[in-house]
Structures are given as structure tokens and as C-alpha cells.
Amino acid sequence: MGLTGLEIYKQLPKKNCGECGPPTCLAFAMQLASGKATLDACPYISQEAREALQSAAAPPIRLVTLGAGDHVLEIGDETVLFRHDKTFYHPAGIFIEVGDDLDEAAMDERLRAIGELEFERVGQQYRVDGVALRATSGDADRFLRLAQKAAAAVPWNFVIVCQDPALAEPVVRLLASRRPLLYAATDDNWEKMVQLAEEHQIPLGVCGRDLDHLAELVTKITQRGYRELVIDPGSRETSQVLADLTQIRRLAIKKKFRPFGYPTIAFTSEPDATTEIIQAQVYVGKYASLVVLRQAWRRSEILPLLTWRTNVFTDPQKPIQVEPRVYEVGDVRDDSPVYVTTNFSLTYFSVEAEVEASKIPGYIVVVNTEGTSVLTAYAAGKFTPEAVAEALQRSGIADRVKHREVIIPGHVAVMSGKLQELSGWKVIVGPREAAGIPAFVRSRYAA
Amino acid sequence: MAVERIMERYTSRVREVTLGATAEQGGTRSHTITVGGDSTLPFLHFEGEVPHRPVLALEVNDVPPAWHQLLLEHYRDVLDDPGAWAAKAVRQFGADLVCLRLVGADPDGENRSPEECAQVVRRVLEAVKVPLIVIGCGDADKDNEVMPAVAEAGAGENLLLGIATQENYKTLTAACMVHKHNIIAQSPIDINICKQLNILISEMNMPLDRIVIDPTLGALGYGIEYTYSIMERIRLGALGGDSMLAMPVIVNVGYEAWRAKEANVPESEFPRWGDQPTRAVLWEAMTGAHGLQAGAHIVILRNPDALRLLRRHIEQLMVPNRA
């Protein structure tokens, strides 16, 4: 990201000696801003100014990573406040907290459940990002024991929630190779926590009492030279967390306010799992980089939140597509109905859902329309009789069914004749909306 | 360290719309409900006003619907009586208002007459004292017969009537004007049509403070992010002074969420998706919660458990915050 003339000018010595070429510092700043000069041309620039300029050129929010190997979680490095302005880049990491005060059996059970929180829906894989280990008991052995169990049961990432450096140290040591987040540095412990994080080269959470205090604490830590930070304004009530995360994001992006140029972490506070999930969805959309859940862990609770995360972090510029080929829904046979639709994933998955709901197994032949819906594709000449005939041919569906009947979306009924002619398949006009499929297919095919 | 906060200076606000009319105002409602009026983004109390909390409606059908068992179990005793159903929605489940859907008018279904539909509206108006939303069956021609009768039956009650679309808005707008109701202007996930439809309706001299936008919010997992972004743009447009986008927003969440597979399939079929009752209630409540974050003012729901969750959520979002 380029610096503006003013940002550069503020760092120049203001001697106006002209040794750099242009007559004044101001003129030199403008040459630098437009890339027509390099900083080295000024012999008087201080090391401090040089560093300030380098850091000003850094992205507004730092990219921080947790984990190692196959399980690297990248957070931060966002550039906008609204997804329609560009996109949100790094999906919020979702962690589930486990305290070391649970009894052994419950601990094992919970960790096992978390380690299995992987899902498949609409052809995509979702999973949680890991477990947050909380030192609740104050007993070092218990905390270490929890960490050992977690390391074995959960293949992904870790947040170590412990503000006592002595208590945290053995756990950090145990998990260091998996680069956990150490949470958190506060007023009381920050020097030791920075030391611990730095020694093991792991990211460090910083928890303030409010925004002002957070900025102060972050500044102290970065002056010490440590920058692998994840910040927490300390608020826990939904409304205030929303306000704080909004200010942090605004200040980082619109003012490039350095102390807030880090990924953020939010902890839920709701006392039961369902209300907690709803609280967490606020933070996933606005603007937490990590969200720690404390009640929810069951599959039915986690799936809606992970789905929301996928939705809100979908690039609005990029149409989502499914691969153009034949899909089987249910236990298909050689007399199952054959549908065609486009490869826009929303179109495809609504058709798939309705075919499934009809309880009559079927084949869906997907035509490559470059991720556009039926009507858009038809209007753009991407869903033509020729394209459908070719997709039928290429898909090899003829070898999988013994009949030659294909159901097309009702919106493109006009292509029936031409398609029949080109493909040799009998064309049946289906309902206009996917929702009409069950009634349609039941009346037609239910034996 | 005193950090200087960023306060956005918006030039305008969302218009307020009031639903219902009390006896003094010529109706029979016990109170009115006002939505909108926001002068900032959703729930950023620190830089603007959010004068009215978003409200929650429960959907009532005039004929027993083919809903999922998980929903029907809440309403089993009232399915045949829309009045009793509405009363249960308000008194037992705490709905702020009722959304009556006249499915029975559908020519492919019971094909009820406009007068029969008007009768149902009267019945519901007697049964509850909260403001009422009435939505047609979705068949444009039939709705054009039914809704004028509904508007007349509810004259004086300051109802919210739907649904006007770009292809079919004139009859409903006229009916709303004659009998002084409010209108739902629906656009298909399209901000340009949203704005254009508001212009078209206002060109018939409908006051702008009687239009509510339905941006067609899809369900969680089914393209909700498209409408989410459109709703954010609608709100930013309203705050930036675009008067044709400055209407309160309604989202039809119960209907959409219950079209999602995730609400409908049992755990036995999809063991990895977890227990269905929790999943279904969350699918609906989460869809509504995303709508709230994007700027919805009225949320129509089906499941009273989802309503309960959102009620608590809204309370928390309405707690004042500081910058």
C-alpha cells in the first residue's frame, strides 16, 4: 500500500536543503509518494523516521497465523468494513472452550466431540478451528493434563486461556510446535507474557479494560518489539462488543491506527448454547477474527454458526459454482428421472434439496453456465438448447438410464423443441421454481 | 491513551413507519408499533439513534398448513382457527404482531373467495389487539381480487399489507391508499428494483412513510449473504440521503428458513448434522439474527422457540453502547 505525500512529509527532516534533488522536503515527499524517488536520496533521514515509514506502508491489519503444518489458521489482514466493498478475506476462527475443572471423563468426552466437529453441507467441508483451554482450577497439573488430552484429541489449533505466566508456561511448552495463541497479556502480566510468547514464537492475545487501555497496552508491547498480537477490548456484552469491534476495525482501516492494526478475539457470555450461537454470529460478521464459544459444542449448534461464517466470508464478486457433471440424489436406478440445471451453486443446491425432499431419487445434469442462475444464464446465452444438449451428451447420462426423458426448468420452456431436436431426448417442462419439484415429480413418477 | 473514535456523520435517517391504530385513531388495536427511525447502522447506539427495537411477528395461516411436525406441534390445537392461532401467538408466545398469510385464497388450493378472506381478517382482528400484517396467497391475479377486500375489511386498522412487486403493485397500492394501510414492497434480491418499486409506488401518491421494504432475505446457507449485502447498502443509502431507500425493512424468515434442508431433515438421515429440533430452531433464529445485523426492522417467524431466542438477542442488542 502506497503512502501519501503527507504521511511521508511528516517524517522528513524539513531542512529544505535540496540535497535530495528537488528543492524542498515537501517536493521530495511528493516524488516519494509517486514512486519517482527513493528514501535513500535524503542523507539526513533518521532511523526512526525510516521505521515509521516502513510500518506506515504495512497493511492496515496485520496477518497473524496460528498453527503449523497442515493446520495453519490465518487471521486478520482485512481491508474493508462492508463485504460489498470488496470481500472479507480470512474467515473468523471458531474455538470451543474447555476448562480444566471438568472431571476426566467429561473432559475426554468433550474433547473427543470437539475433535469431530467436521461437517459436510452443499458440497463444502466445514469444521471448527480448535479448542480453547482454560485454566479454571488454578492447578498446574490439571491444566497440563487438559492440554495433553487436547493435543491428542484435537488435530487443529489451540488457544491457551490463562493469565498466570507460571501456570501457562508448561502448556505453552507442550503445544509450542503447534503455535497456539497465548491469551492474554494484561496490565499485570504483560512483560512476562510477552517474554513467554517471544521465547516460543507464538501469537499473544492482549486484553484491555476498554479501547483506550487496549491501545496503551498494545503500544507498550509493540515498543518492546513484539507484534504477533491478537487484540481484545475486554467487553463481553453483545452490544458493547459490537461497538468496540466496529471502532477497532474502523480505526485500523480508515485511520490506519497502528495499535488496532491486529486481528481481534471475542468471547461469548451467554449462559446457554443456543443464545450463545446467536451472540457469536454477531461477532463472526462484525468483526472478530477469533470467536471463543463457552457453552455450545453439539453438532446441531455448531453447524449453523459455521454455515454463517462460510456465507459472510464468501467473496461477493465471485459466483460460486459446482462442477458441471451428473449428480446422483438418493438411490438412483436406471429409470430415475433426469433433471438439468445450471452450475450456479445456489441454483444447484436448491434443486438438489428439492429432489431429495421429493423422496424420488434422481439424476441432476449440471450445465456449465459460469455460475449464473437459470434466467440469467438463459438471457446471456449460456443456457441454450445447444449447451444443454452438449451437457447431456458429455455427461454420459445416457449410459446410466434406460429412458430418454429430461426435465428442464419451467423458466426455459421455450427451448423444448430445439433441445428435443438436438439431443434426441424427450423434453419435459418442469416447475419454474425448485420448490415445485416434489409435487411435480410425485404426480408424474410416483408409481 | 485517549483514542479518538471514528463517528460517522450521516446526513439522513431511516423513515419511521407506524403500524396499527388505536380507538382514538380510528382502529381497534390496543397500541401501535413504530419501526425505523435509525440514524446509524444497526445497533451502533454510540453514534446515532436506534429509537425503536426491531419487532417480531409470528406467521398465522388461514388454512392448516403442511408445515413440519416440529412447527405444527406448537399450534396443533389452533390450526383450524386463525383467530385462536393468532391469540396463541401473541398471548402465549409473545409475538409483537401477527402476520396472517391468506394461503386459502390460492386458486390451486382452496380457492377461497375475497369475502371469505376478509372474514378471516375480521376474525383475527377480533381475536388479537396487536397490529396486523396480512399477506396474500402469492397468485398475482387472485391477490388483486382478495387484497382490496382485505383492505376494506381492515379499514381504519392501519394494517401492513403485502406483497407488492414490480410486476404487480398497482392494485395493492390503490387499496392501501383508499383504506389508509401500509404496503410491503418486495424486490427479488435486487437493490435497483427495490428502489424503483418504491419510486413507482410513491408515484401513485402513496406517502413514503407507509412503505416497508422486503428485500427477499434467503435462508442461512442459501444465499443469505447476497441479501445481507443488499440490506447493508440499503441502510447506507438511507443514511446517505437516498429517500427512496430510506424505508424500514421486513424479512420473511420463517418461510425461508423452513425451505432449508437443514431445518427439515431428521438426525436419523443426517447424523452428522446433529439433533433436528435444535438445528431447526437455530436455522430460523440465525437467519433472523443475520437479518437484524443487516438492518431488518420486522422479522416474520414461525417457530415460537426461534422468537424466544431472538427476543433475548434483541434485548441485548438494544443495550446502549459507548464508542
Place this chain on the structure above:
Amino acid sequence: MILVGERINGMFRDIRRAIRDKDPGPVQHWAKRQEEAGADYLDVNVGPAAEDPVEAMKWLVQVVQEVTEVPLCLDSTNYDAIEAGLRLCKKAAIINSVPADRPKIERVFPMAKEYGAKVIGLTMDRKGIPKDAEARTALAMEIVAAADEFGFPIEDLFIDPLVLPVNVAQDHGPEVLETIRQVKNLASPPPKTIIGLSNVSQKAVHRSLVDRTFVAMAMAAGLDAAILNLDDDALLDTIATARILLNQDVYADSYLKVFRSRRR
């Protein structure tokens, strides 16, 4: 796009006479009329012929504020007149203008801060208006650096790259457009840009066409505001359309109607 109505200016005969005779009629007529046409600010200029610019400015500000709440853009090279006007303004005004000239800068920015006013900075210095965009931008940079030095918010600074009449200074056109582009890189958040649009068509035939073509080009370059002729409907329609094409307003088939009636 911030629209500043140009019409209350002593250069126009009716206003000059009104000032001389203390006749509020024409002034208030144009205040109302420009407000109805959608003015965000009203430029107020006593003109070169005013005998006592300070008194004339005070009178203009008062009579305009009697009929409208639209904020004012106080246009004068006499800073005592501007200060006298600022004292009377009910809403935050714009000071029009200050060149890149140190004594004037030192007079204007402290005054702007005191009255919460915005400032228009001209890309000219004692030597006059440079031709090429780089020199214009360098003068803009001087004003930006000065504003920052005085703790004046850069968002409240408007840079005017000084449009010249096309019939005599055709070669300045592209330089002005380029300056509008470059000014955006001077600071973050950047200063705003403004032009005195009607200047471009002085003494040209097809005035309206020249104005609206240039405004569309300038808007594409990033222009934020213009002092212009709000009586020109075709010009306003062009601005409405440019806003749509630049994705600054949401398109609807009836967008023109909405833009025209936005003050309704």
C-alpha cells in the same frame, strides 16, 4: 457531489444593484431558488464593486439566512469580510478561499478552526496559477501540509485546481483533471476537491454543454464538489447520471426523477 449555488455574487448585475440599494429581494429570490434546485451550500460574494465589503458581506449573510437554512460559502479575498460573515453564520460555513501563500494561510486556518468552517485552498501562489498538474498538485500539497500543521482536519479542506475558460486556456483542462486525480494521493483521508465550474465556459458558445461535459469528466476524476449554475437542468441531470455511472447512487429506472425531487 456537493453542489454550491453560484448565483449570489456581486458580479451579477441584479445582485450588485441589490447590495447597493440594500434590496433583499433579488438575493432572497436566488437563495430560495437555488435551495429548491438542491444546493448544499450557497456561495455568497459581494463582488468587486462593493464599497464596504465587510458591511456588504454582513448584510448578504443576514438576508440570505432570513429565508433559508442552507449553509453558506463565504467568497471573498477580504478576510475581514469573511470573518464578519462567519460571525453571523448559523451553520458551519466554507471559507472561499486561500491560496498557497503563507501570510494568507496563517490568517485563514486559525480563523477556520475558531468558527468550525471548512476551507477552499487554491492551487496558486503569489506567482499565479501554474499550468501543469504537477505544479498545481505541489501547491495543493503546501496547503495540505499547512492545514495539518494547524491541526485542521484534512477532510474539511477542499482543493480548487482552478478551472480556466476553455476559449482562452484550452491547455489547462487536462491539467485540472489530472490535478483532481493526484490530490487524492496527498493525504489519507484525502482532501476534497472543488471547482468553479462556470469558469470553464466563460464567453464560450454552448455554455451548458461545455459545463456539463466538463463536470462529468471531473467527476470521473474524483471531483467532490462544484460551485455551479443550479438553474441549468441539463447540467443537474448530467450530474445525476454521472453519480449513477460512478456507482455513487443506487440505480433505479426513475433515478432522474428522484435526483430532481430530492429537496421535495
